[in-house]
Amino acid sequence: MIFGVEQKPLTRVLVPVSALALAAGAGLAFFIAALVRPPELPVDPNPAPLAGHTLCAAVVVTYSSEEDMRAAVPSLRGDPKVRRVFVDPPSVSLLAVPGTDLKAWAQELHARYRKAERVTVIDSDATAAQLKLTAPPPKCPREGEY
Incomplete structure (x- = not known):
């Protein structure tokens, strides 16, 4: 069948x-x-001395006086893009959370903090690429410091 x-x-x-x-x-x-x-990088916005740290990817906000810098630190610490804060009078160096566009963030900080004399981006990888160094510095780790 x-x-x-x-x-x-x-x-x-x-x-x-x-x-x-x-x-x-x-x-x-x-x-x-x-x-x-x-793994996620630790976030610690409590200000620490810059001495002993070599930054390779950060935004540095420079003020004319230490008083102006100290007045800005609390609001800088509250920025959601801040991962670490280092102080070295009269400047504040900021390490960003991964994925932050440092140049855009620097422009944003410059517009927000009018008392800042200068807002500078430290990016050793970009600098090395622009200079076309024969022996570039070691690649900046994602932590933003060597």
Whole structure:
């Protein structure tokens, strides 16, 4: 005896299988991304002395007096882009949270803090690329300091 096998249209089978494969692929991609993602950097906006720290990716806000700098420190500490704050009268050096565009942030700080004499970006990687050094400095770690 021969039994008839029901023929299902290809689209009724292909769509669920494709959706399952896409979901599995997306899940695998997120899992791999979580494995390779670097650990979060600690955020400590409490001012610390700059002495002993070599910064390679930071924004430096310079004031005309130590009083002006000290007056600005509390609001600088509250900036969500600040990861670390270093003071060296009359300037404040700011390390940013990863992913912050230092140039754009420097412009924003310059517009916000009118008493600042100068807002400078320290970016040793960009400087080395511009100068086309034959022996560039070591790559700046994502922490922003050597």
